Amino acid sequence: MNDVYAVVDLETTGSSPKNGDRIIQIGIVRIEKGEIVSTYSSFVNPEKPIPYFIQTLTHIGNDDVKHAPLFSDIAHEVAKQLEGAIFVAHNVNFDFPFIQGELKRIQQPALKNKKIDTVEFARLMFPTALSYKLSEITVELGIPLEDAHRADADAYATAELFLSCAKKLTTLSLPTIEKLHKRCFKLKSHLAPLFFEALKKQQQQLTTRVESTQPIERELPAYPDSSSSKMELLSTIYPGAQERPAQFRYMDAVHSALVSKKEVALEAETGIGKTIGYILPSISYANESRKKVVISTYTNTLLDQLYEGECATLLSHFPQSFRVSKLKSYTHYLDLNLFELRLASRDESYDETFALMQLLVWLEETTTGDLSELNTTGGGQLTLDKVRKHQRTPQFANDFYEREYRRAKDADIILTNHAMLAGQPEILRSLDHDIGAVVIDEAHHFLTAVQKLNEKVISFTEWKYLLSQFGFVDKTQIGWKLEQIESYASKLVKIKIKTETVNDVFELLTKQLTDWTNQQRTSRGNSKLQLQLTDHKDLFVDLVQEVNRLVSLYDAFLYENDISSKVVKEDVLYWVRELRIAAYDWEEFVDQLSNEASWVEADKRSLPSSFVFHQRKLDQQLTTEKLLAPLREGKALIWTSGTLTVPKQPWFILDQLYLPKELTIQRFQAEPDFYKGAEVFVVKDVPDVTQVDQNTFIESIADVIIQTAQVANGRMFVLFTSQDMLRKTVELIEETDLLSEYLLIAQGMNAGSKMRMLRTFQRFPKAILFGTTTFWEGIDVPGDALSTILLVRLPFTSPDDPYFKQKADQLTKQGRNAFTQYALPEAIIRFRQGFGRLIRSPEEKGAFIILDRRIETKSYGKDFLDAIPQVPKKQVSIETMVDTLETWYNS
Numbered sequence: 001m002n003d004v005y006a007v008v009d010l011e012t013t014g015s016s017p018k019n020g021d022r023i024i025q026i027g028i029v030r031i032e033k034g035e036i037v038s039t040y041s042s043f044v045n046p047e048k049p050i051p052y053f054i055q056t057l058t059h060i061g062n063d064d065v066k067h068a069p070l071f072s073d074i075a076h077e078v079a080k081q082l083e084g085a086i087f088v089a090h091n092v093n094f095d096f097p098f099i100q101g102e103l104k105r106i107q108q109p110a111l112k113n114k115k116i117d118t119v120e121f122a123r124l125m126f127p128t129a130l131s132y133k134l135s136e137i138t139v140e141l142g143i144p145l146e147d148a149h150r151a152d153a154d155a156y157a158t159a160e161l162f163l164s165c166a167k168k169l170t171t172l173s174l175p176t177i178e179k180l181h182k183r184c185f186k187l188k189s190h191l192a193p194l195f196f197e198a199l200k201k202q203q204q205q206l207t208t209r210v211e212s213t214q215p216i217e218r219e220l221p222a223y224p225d226s227s228s229s230k231m232e233l234l235s236t237i238y239p240g241a242q243e244r245p246a247q248f249r250y251m252d253a254v255h256s257a258l259v260s261k262k263e264v265a266l267e268a269e270t271g272i273g274k275t276i277g278y279i280l281p282s283i284s285y286a287n288e289s290r291k292k293v294v295i296s297t298y299t300n301t302l303l304d305q306l307y308e309g310e311c312a313t314l315l316s317h318f319p320q321s322f323r324v325s326k327l328k329s330y331t332h333y334l335d336l337n338l339f340e341l342r343l344a345s346r347d348e349s350y351d352e353t354f355a356l357m358q359l360l361v362w363l364e365e366t367t368t369g370d371l372s373e374l375n376t377t378g379g380g381q382l383t384l385d386k387v388r389k390h391q392r393t394p395q396f397a398n399d400f401y402e403r404e405y406r407r408a409k410d411a412d413i414i415l416t417n418h419a420m421l422a423g424q425p426e427i428l429r430s431l432d433h434d435i436g437a438v439v440i441d442e443a444h445h446f447l448t449a450v451q452k453l454n455e456k457v458i459s460f461t462e463w464k465y466l467l468s469q470f471g472f473v474d475k476t477q478i479g480w481k482l483e484q485i486e487s488y489a490s491k492l493v494k495i496k497i498k499t500e501t502v503n504d505v506f507e508l509l510t511k512q513l514t515d516w517t518n519q520q521r522t523s524r525g526n527s528k529l530q531l532q533l534t535d536h537k538d539l540f541v542d543l544v545q546e547v548n549r550l551v552s553l554y555d556a557f558l559y560e561n562d563i564s565s566k567v568v569k570e571d572v573l574y575w576v577r578e579l580r581i582a583a584y585d586w587e588e589f590v591d592q593l594s595n596e597a598s599w600v601e602a603d604k605r606s607l608p609s610s611f612v613f614h615q616r617k618l619d620q621q622l623t624t625e626k627l628l629a630p631l632r633e634g635k636a637l638i639w640t641s642g643t644l645t646v647p648k649q650p651w652f653i654l655d656q657l658y659l660p661k662e663l664t665i666q667r668f669q670a671e672p673d674f675y676k677g678a679e680v681f682v683v684k685d686v687p688d689v690t691q692v693d694q695n696t697f698i699e700s701i702a703d704v705i706i707q708t709a710q711v712a713n714g715r716m717f718v719l720f721t722s723q724d725m726l727r728k729t730v731e732l733i734e735e736t737d738l739l740s741e742y743l744l745i746a747q748g749m750n751a752g753s754k755m756r757m758l759r760t761f762q763r764f765p766k767a768i769l770f771g772t773t774t775f776w777e778g779i780d781v782p783g784d785a786l787s788t789i790l791l792v793r794l795p796f797t798s799p800d801d802p803y804f805k806q807k808a809d810q811l812t813k814q815g816r817n818a819f820t821q822y823a824l825p826e827a828i829i830r831f832r833q834g835f836g837r838l839i840r841s842p843e844e845k846g847a848f849i850i851l852d853r854r855i856e857t858k859s860y861g862k863d864f865l866d867a868i869p870q871v872p873k874k875q876v877s878i879e880t881m882v883d884t885l886e887t888w889y890n891s
Contacts, residue, residue, distance in 0.1 A: 003193055005031040005116070006085035007162060009155035010095050011058045013046050017101030022046030024065050025058070026074075027155030028081045031088075034166070036159055040081050041152035043068035053737040058149045072106045079108070086190055087113040090134045090158045114190035118162050120354075121189060125168040127358040128365075128373045130760045134158065136743070139764065166194060174202045176360050179343065186353045220314070220321035223255055223284035233280070237317050242842065247273040250668040254638060255281035258293070258437050263637040265443070265654060265663050267644035269869070270836035271670025278439050278640060279310050279413075283322045286412035291436025294414045294428060296421045298442035298449065300328060300372060301758065303417050311413070325404060325411035326368075327427070329420050330389040333401040334359070334369045339387045341570045351379025359387070369400025382465075386574070409434075418442075418449030422627050429630060437636035444641045444653045444829060450620050450627065456589050458582070460510075460611035466582055467506060469575045470499050470550070478572050485564075491557060498550045505542050510608045512539055517602045527605045528724050532802045533598040533613070540590045547583045551576070589615050599802035616803050618810055621658050643832045646825040647866050653829070670869070677845035678838060679888075680865070680873040681881045688853045689793065698725060701792055701851055702732045704878055705768075706739055708790060708849065711886040714742050714766035716788040719773070719834055721795050723748050726770050729792075739768070746770040761786075773830055787889065789838050790849045794864065795830035796823055824860055828867045835868045847885060 007029040014021035027041040043060070045068045055061050078099070089095035092115045100110055119132050129137055134154060138145045143160045147153040169177070181195040224230040230248050234241045250268050257264040258281060268274035282293040297303055307326045315321070342356060355376055362374055371384050393399050408414050409431060418440070421428065428435065440446055472479035472492075479499060482488050522529050533539075554576045563569035592598070596617050603610035617623070631637050639657070644665055646652045654663065686704060689697045709716055720726040730746045733739055743764045745757050761769045773795050797804045808818035816822075838846040848868075855861040856875060865873060876884065 001034040002197060004085040005088050006082045007088040007155050007159040008095050009151045009158060010098055011060060011151045012098060013048060013050055013054055017098055022048060023071055023102060024050060024060055025151040027151035029155045029159040031159060042074055045070050056737060057740050071102050075106060075108050082113055085113060086116055088116045088118060088162055090118045092117040116189040116191060118158055120187060121165040122161060124357055125165040125361060127362045127375060129375055169194060169198045172364055176364055177202050179360050180357055183353050183357055186350060220283060220318045223281060237313060244273055244671060246668045246670060247277050250277045251281055253666055254278045257638050258285040258636045261636045263632060265644055265665045266640045267665055267667045268640060268642060269669045270642050271674040272668050275310050282413060282439060287322060289436050292412060292414055292434050293437045293439060294416060294435055295439045296416050296418055298418050298445040300417060303415055306415050322413060323411045324413045325407040326415045327404055327408045329424055330392060330401045332370050332372060333389045334371055335387055335389040336399060342387055344567050351377060352383045355380035355383035418446050419453060422450050423453045425627060435635060438631045439638045442641055443639040444643055447620060447656050450624055451616055454623060455614060455616040456585055458585060458613040461609050466578055467503060472496055478575050481568050495553045495557060498553055502546045502550050505546050509539055509543055513611060514607045517607060528603045530599050530601050530800060530802050533593055533600055537590060537593045544586050544590050547586060551580050551583050597803040597806040618806060624658050642836050643829050646828050647863055649825050652825040674842050675839055675869045675871045678871045680848045680871055682850045682855055682875045683878055683881055684875050685877045686851045698729050698732060702729050704851060705790060706733060707882045708788060709739055709742060709768055711882055712788045712889055714768050715786055716768045717786060718770045718790045719792060721773060721793045723772055726772060730770055741766060743767040747772055788847045789834060791834060792851050794827055794852045794854055796827040828864055831864050832867050
């Protein structure tokens, strides 16, 4: 490093020097020639009391700063430390302006240093990091930070982080650094000299990965028939494994179905060891029959857990004993051709520039090309969407998706998800003659996946963004780009007029929907609503007609004219294709308004940007049966889940899947002592949510969460049924600052995938994860990482949910009770899944806390409690529960 760097961190009384906030501690670390050469730190007397929450956060009290120098006393030394250096900080736009404000206050010259933000630098150099908070990225990179929120410790850790980023830069290949250097001038940080230095030093050539084609050694034993041989095998894989007779019976049932090519339904309660229970027989069957086994699960999180968990464990014990592939929908993968085109483009926003630079760094380390590995901002996601695969390209050998497909062709076990199985059946059909069995795990969610695939979702913001690409005003719009080509100007008149017409029609539709939405009432404290569109077809007819006409004009233009510029041509083709797809979606949406569940979601605080249009089929039978037909042809088909039955309605789930009536459900239950470490607490002094307004209820549950977290030391899931209530609860808890030392991870509020949030939760002590029903099932958090699950409300679908309303109407017309035969069993399934996250081994201890009073006041409450294993269930006050947990966890 040729430059000198001064790494700065401040602790302050608040966030704004303009409002009278002051520095209470400053830390500065100087770096010269790539080495830390000096440190400086000092408390600072702010001449005002330090707020209590700042004292709690920093552990700096008024006594610590009482006799400390004023900022004016150390200003000369601070200026000396910063002299001739590039100013570096973690979130530099806080520290730099704060010091500027203090200097201005005491009438000292302003700083003129160039700046580097280590948040930006770390996001670029470590694009797959779980989090970029200083306390979290340092843990991930192994950088010591023992006294967080102290300026001296934070400054030193930030200096180490800066050096780690600089070191990572020098490990990149020459072609990558060259491409990064071209774009680095658009960054907010002064990083160009570092890129130039790396460019000069780096002489290595870009290496290409070569896939192994070595023959596979099959070392895994044949299927173990006896209990003793099963136990011997499991003990080899999991030292200390305990014998579970129900697991052995489950394994035999799976193996029998595979060998006899039968269709079976197997319910394996949590504690059975379901996953390894079907993977081991599947591998044995694949090895013996030379037929592939497809294993499908509900989410990509579960898919990744299978691949990185059980399969990786087996391969570590039995190297090269089987081949496994992980095949997702191709939209998960990077399209290298589209990426190269984006790199060739010059008109980029900051977000696009940064995302492209992240992709360049990531390409040096990824082995999958799966874009979900990246941790990008919202603006960056738009760039990722532009470089996702939209179709197969078998002619490109290095394409990430095609590489995964080739692995699938050679694999014994193909891991996939329900969305892939149901949404791209042609992929597995191309491998059909090699497939001997299909295992559908989390089977109760297969219909949900089918429903989602057939559901149309049209976002106002995405639609508006799409339309904005066809303008003629801004140089990033394709109309403007085409108009610059002189020979096209006269040919674009009709397109230009039609584009204006489409925008006018869309604005009118937006105004009508906004007016209608504003007329609707919402409950106190809630701004979100869902409005049925079944009888409002007339609102959309003009829009559909005009968009189709615009697509036709572009098709005619592209047919008659060959665009000479490759970049412009690809841009036009890309956006016209997107508009054609959107036009088709709108047309189908309007055609089916009267027949299917159709609604718009909105938030009255942010109209019209919050509009999202939905349409879902009410009857999935034909679609489901068509999908399943090829899976039944000469193959074993195994439906399995921890919840395939509901008390009093054992066939509820299988009926939902339209499975043959002759199927019997085989149930496998955990040993009686498996749940000996679990207790259920029904809290009786939380207000009934139906009797108080939402804000009062949120205040009450926030108090329970805070008290429970403090005695449980985090390690806690808080499960909601409403994203709105989740967000308001988390925001209230953050405002109190009573859990400032805890890591709060909130679904829908924190960036990253479900898998990323789960890994963050497991990695950091004192973590609390707030999730909705989509987080309830199919995740494993073994050991001490999770000790408490707090259930805010029983997981019923909202009666105002438009799909539920129309489904309930359909059932009522058939003479059936929509609540007892649809709403209740669905809620019980979710309840069982929520409880199933708590105990994953007999040695674990955990509390399942229920805050919904209906569990004790309604007759159906007993049905929920009967659906989970027979563990101690106590009705207690908040105070008693907290006291009990404190004693229990500390024993």
